[in-house]
Amino acid sequence: MPFDSKKQRMIMGRFATGVTVVTTDGPAGPHGLTANAVASLSLEPPLVLVAVDRRAASLEFMRANRCFAVNLLRVDQEAISARFARPGPKDFSGIALRPAATGAAVFAESLGYVDCRVVDILPGGDHDIFIGEIVAGDVHDGDPLLYYAGGYRRLAPPHA
Numbered sequence: 001m002p003f004d005s006k007k008q009r010m011i012m013g014r015f016a017t018g019v020t021v022v023t024t025d026g027p028a029g030p031h032g033l034t035a036n037a038v039a040s041l042s043l044e045p046p047l048v049l050v051a052v053d054r055r056a057a058s059l060e061f062m063r064a065n066r067c068f069a070v071n072l073l074r075v076d077q078e079a080i081s082a083r084f085a086r087p088g089p090k091d092f093s094g095i096a097l098r099p100a101a102t103g104a105a106v107f108a109e110s111l112g113y114v115d116c117r118v119v120d121i122l123p124g125g126d127h128d129i130f131i132g133e134i135v136a137g138d139v140h141d142g143d144p145l146l147y148y149a150g151g152y153r154r155l156a157p158p159h160a
Helices: 005-012 059-065 073-086
Strands: 020-024 031-035 040-041 048-051 067-072 097-099 106-107 112-124 129-137 146-148 151-153
Touching: 020 059, 020 073, 020 106, 031 048, 031 059, 031 073, 048 059, 048 067, 048 112, 059 067, 059 129, 067 106, 067 129, 106 112
Parallel strands: none
Antiparallel strands: 020 031, 020 067, 040 048, 048 129, 067 112, 097 106, 112 129, 146 151
């Protein structure tokens, strides 16, 4: 008997994650999606992975463009996360952007980013897993936007 997907969602929802917007641009045009199924995979070579739901419009953009940037969101960027989580065309207006080395959009005011060229796409159940080799990246100061138990969260101040 397969494990109950609702229980899986409840259990894994207790795993706090950072919130990102994954962007892409190229022959298929610009697109983006809010994602927390993102992980650092390898340091040598520098690889990250992003899991994208097979029903998401972003999937075909990422496949065709063969690149993506993972933008790490700050705590004050919850509205940007919500904007890119909605289905339909993606609105980049009002966001300070700059092109990454691959051409994907990088959010100038994020906590940081990695810019990747796709080196492999693997099946992963109802998702496709994009493995990207990091070709550029940067980090900035700030507090992260977190997701936990179905809602946005923030870090508590450090203990004195």
